[in-house]
Amino acid sequence: MHGSIIDTDIHVNYIPEQVAGYLSEPYRSRFLGGNRGPGVQGYWNPGGVIRADAVTDDGDRIASHPETLARHFFDAERIEYGLINPEGAIHIGVSPDLDYSAALLSAINDHMIHDWLPVDSRLRLSIGIGPNDPVAAAKEIRRVGGEPGVVQALMGSGARIAYGQRFYHPIYEAAQEVGIPVAIHPGNEGVGITGPTSAAGYASNYFEWHSGLVTSYITHLISLINEGVFVRYPDLKFVLVEGGVSWLPPLMWRMDKNWKALRMTVPWLTEPPSQTIARHVRLTTQPIEEPDNPRHLAQMLEMFDYDQMLMFSSDFPHWDGDTPDFAARFIPKEHRQRVMSETARELYRLPERLV
Amino acid sequence: MTGERIHVGRVDEIPHGGRIVDVRGMSIGLFRFGEEVSAVLNICPHELAPVCKGIQRGTSLPSAPGEYIWGREDEILACPWHQWEFDLRTGQSLTDPKVRVRTFPVEIEHGDVFIRLRSRG
Numbered sequence: 001m002h003g004s005i006i007d008t009d010i011h012v013n014y015i016p017e018q019v020a021g022y023l024s025e026p027y028r029s030r031f032l033g034g035n036r037g038p039g040v041q042g043y044w045n046p047g048g049v050i051r052a053d054a055v056t057d058d059g060d061r062i063a064s065h066p067e068t069l070a071r072h073f074f075d076a077e078r079i080e081y082g083l084i085n086p087e088g089a090i091h092i093g094v095s096p097d098l099d100y101s102a103a104l105l106s107a108i109n110d111h112m113i114h115d116w117l118p119v120d121s122r123l124r125l126s127i128g129i130g131p132n133d134p135v136a137a138a139k140e141i142r143r144v145g146g147e148p149g150v151v152q153a154l155m156g157s158g159a160r161i162a163y164g165q166r167f168y169h170p171i172y173e174a175a176q177e178v179g180i181p182v183a184i185h186p187g188n189e190g191v192g193i194t195g196p197t198s199a200a201g202y203a204s205n206y207f208e209w210h211s212g213l214v215t216s217y218i219t220h221l222i223s224l225i226n227e228g229v230f231v232r233y234p235d236l237k238f239v240l241v242e243g244g245v246s247w248l249p250p251l252m253w254r255m256d257k258n259w260k261a262l263r264m265t266v267p268w269l270t271e272p273p274s275q276t277i278a279r280h281v282r283l284t285t286q287p288i289e290e291p292d293n294p295r296h297l298a299q300m301l302e303m304f305d306y307d308q309m310l311m312f313s314s315d316f317p318h319w320d321g322d323t324p325d326f327a328a329r330f331i332p333k334e335h336r337q338r339v340m341s342e343t344a345r346e347l348y349r350l351p352e353r354l355v
Numbered sequence: 356m357t358g359e360r361i362h363v364g365r366v367d368e369i370p371h372g373g374r375i376v377d378v379r380g381m382s383i384g385l386f387r388f389g390e391e392v393s394a395v396l397n398i399c400p401h402e403l404a405p406v407c408k409g410i411q412r413g414t415s416l417p418s419a420p421g422e423y424i425w426g427r428e429d430e431i432l433a434c435p436w437h438q439w440e441f442d443l444r445t446g447q448s449l450t451d452p453k454v455r456v457r458t459f460p461v462e463i464e465h466g467d468v469f470i471r472l473r474s475r476g
Binding site: 017166227228229231232259260261262264265267268270272 | 356414415416417418419420421422423424433437438439440448449451
């Protein structure tokens, strides 16, 4: 990969003591005492979610410090910009304890803004927001969404009701006002008060859960269109992070077909849903689908405006990540640079810089 | 207006919901709305359904999310199979500018309805 690379999904392992510095009591003691949120589902990934090799020579995790992340990942992979999605935030965001959740999310956001972003000019940040308290989430977006280096607001794709519903609209109003996209990222399905991991209940293991992540993405995307979110918030962009790619064209066909039949029931949709999706929705590449014949994936990409919608992501340092070189091979040359950097550059307004 | 002119009945014989007549082996639906009558070939361009056996109604006009504005009462024909909506005035699909049902020119004289077999356009 010789062109620019903008990585739209990177994770960090923040150090609890540093986050605690931004918490007041009683949350500070609660957090340092180990009560840090609603936990995880408990599915077993035998290799661990964080890559065993993503460590420095002294055994510390590369993604625990901005300096090591910059040196061992950005430098090594020639990343022009890297967007941090603090994945702990998506779990904390679905805690049933809304006040603690909001305080903790603010503390993580402050920690990242003050202790990470200034360290390396390639770093960009998604702030974590709690979808179950949209008023607090909107307040957080207005509080820190305009900070230098903050380019997005992040929620988990696991949710108790679909993201198009008007319950959430204060979040979208704030994001549009501040001028940052809203993104969803998997990992919290079945955690906290999200409900089951799928519409048919709980997955039995990591394989089942991870293979079915797309189901919540499909639900949220249909809901966002159906409820007219992009009619209400015409400047809003919504990013589907790590939700897969090739499911999108058939879903758009299905939605367009149903719109032709049932437009009367959704008269605020004055164009085929696929056109609205193309303008407002962006997707990230990882984990890229790997058909035996790579040409088949290229064909799927050609079935939608992937040159305007698809953005490279590595998911570093997670086990199922894609390197830039690997992902780029699946993208037709014609629009490879759009996917590897330029669509993200436009969306997040990232000035060109020398790598 | 060119084309063969055929008498297809009287205006007051067309009930709400339309009336289907046979004209030279063609099934054609006649629909009244206000003082006007529309004649539609009874074939949907989508899957060739008998479109004139669908529902004559109004529809939801473009509106803000969560709002419904009912309008165009009786001017819309919804196909019975997939509920594609057509504008009875023009035959035009409400969702796809490339799609329309075939319509025939209608003339009304003293309550008698005539159609011209050559379609418009």
